[in-house]
Amino acid sequence: MRVVIAPDSFKGSISAPDCAAAIADGWRSVRPGDSLVLLPQADGGEGTLDAIEASTPDAVRRSAGMVTGPDGRPVPGVWLELPDGTAVVELAQMAGLALMAAPDPLGATTRGLGEVIVAALDVGATTLVIALGGSASTDGGAGALAVLGDRGAPVGGVTLLTDVTAPLLGPMGAAAVFGPQKGATPTDIAVLEERLRAFAAGFRTDPATPGVGAAGGTAFGFLAAWGARIEPGAAAIAALTDLTETIRDADILITGEGSFDDTSYTGKVVGHALRLAHENGTRMIVIAGRVATEPRLPDGRPVASISLASLAGSTEAALGDPTRWLTAAGVEAAQLEAWDSRNS
The missing domain is CATH 3.90.1510.10 (Glycerate kinase, domain 2)
Known part of the structure; x- marks a missing residue:
């Protein structure tokens, strides 16, 4: 499969490139044969x-x-x-x-x-x-x-x-x-x-x-x-980094940010990624430090999500070693996809 990994930075914790690399490491440990494209994102702020x-x-x-x-x-x-x-x-x-x-x-x-x-x-x-x-x-x-x-x-x-x-x-x-x-x-x-x-x-x-x-x-x-x-x-950075084009040939888009909540839909990276996934019919997984509300596509369909705080046992633990828990999230995302493939 072709998997595009395009997270924002986790503010105050880990940069977008390092975040993408950690998720990719976890995914590869489960599905080494997949083609991974890393396209770290931003919304115009730091990073x-x-x-x-x-x-x-x-x-x-x-x-x-x-x-x-x-x-x-x-x-x-x-x-x-x-x-x-x-x-x-x-x-x-x-x-x-x-x-x-x-x-x-x-x-x-x-x-x-x-x-x-x-x-x-x-x-x-x-x-x-x-x-x-x-x-x-x-x-x-x-x-x-x-x-x-x-x-x-x-x-x-x-x-x-x-x-x-x-x-x-x-x-x-x-x-x-x-x-x-x-x-x-x-x-x-x-x-x-x-x-x-x-x-x-x-x-x-x-x-x-x-x-x-x-x-x-x-x-x-x-x-x-x-x-x-x-x-x-x-949207502009998605175009500058070729995410807008690359997603057209992707099977899965993985994106993420420090906290996913209602504000994520208002001009932020993950909200824009949800729109792109919807427009292109691409399956999607959201990885966030904390997931305060269930991610959904513009048509209301729910999207799979993984919370680092849940994986680590607490927000403090996740913040203490973000690379470890993002790698673990990449493992879980790949296992989730493998389960979905077997049962589809």
């Missing part, structure tokens, strides 16, 4: 560079040197060069919340993002893809745009990858919804809202456009200044 690099043989990871981190301290900047001249930049890598020494909702900046983009453009990148998840700041992308100055967008255009549809302003906007995750108090949120409102007033772009609230409004900044287009991250 996007890893997923695209692992699935693109001729991709090259480039250094931008030390750039400005979200709290002003220098951090290494990197970007991914694809064979067609596209530069992929992951905002979380140089301006992510995990890089903050302490929360600073009013001071965090996207300046480093602009510095990495400059490095990519200076060596001839013709198209730009910016993964927007995991931002530490709520500056509307102003920090990045200040670095870019009067530079124009690359000739191939700019694509913004995100899994949110938030507008820039208001109760469902960048400051109100995501500010608290970055340490913002109600008073801070009011300040950030006013800053974003003043920033937006300098452009003709409608701040109510769905998705422009992504990454603290960075999506708005690049849409307004460079005419960037916003795309759902999971």
Whole structure:
């Protein structure tokens, strides 16, 4: 059989490439004759560079040197060069919340993002893809745009990858919804809202456009200044990694994430994989750290699922050795398929 293994990272636990490799090891121990295709995925947040690099043989990871981190301290900047001249930049890598020494909702900046983009453009990148998840700041992308100055967008255009549809302003906007995750108090949120409102007033772009609230409004900044287009991250990365095409010839698709719940259907990797499986008539297995709700295809049919917490006996045990339990899940998935084949 042809088995495609395409998980997201298990956030804070294991990367998507390592997750896919562990599941594959388990599957091979039961069904060594199957053809396995490993296509790690992401939704535009942390791990996007890893997923695209692992699935693109001729991709090259480039250094931008030390750039400005979200709290002003220098951090290494990197970007991914694809064979067609596209530069992929992951905002979380140089301006992510995990890089903050302490929360600073009013001071965090996207300046480093602009510095990495400059490095990519200076060596001839013709198209730009910016993964927007995991931002530490709520500056509307102003920090990045200040670095870019009067530079124009690359000739191939700019694509913004995100899994949110938030507008820039208001109760469902960048400051109100995501500010608290970055340490913002109600008073801070009011300040950030006013800053974003003043920033937006300098452009003709409608701040109510769905998705422009992504990454603290960075999506708005690049849409307004460079005419960037916003795309759902999971779908775009599935296309970039050839998952969209590869699944057409697959017998089984295995995907996974740290926690499968109702939010998994809202722009995340596993939800998109469920849609792809449904469209292509591909059998599917979901592996997750925890399974809070039964995975289902868009037509309501249930999908087989495996919980690492159940295999390990607890969430803590699963988190303590994710490689071991993902390998065990790969074994169980292969045994499940063998049972289904004998009884079909």
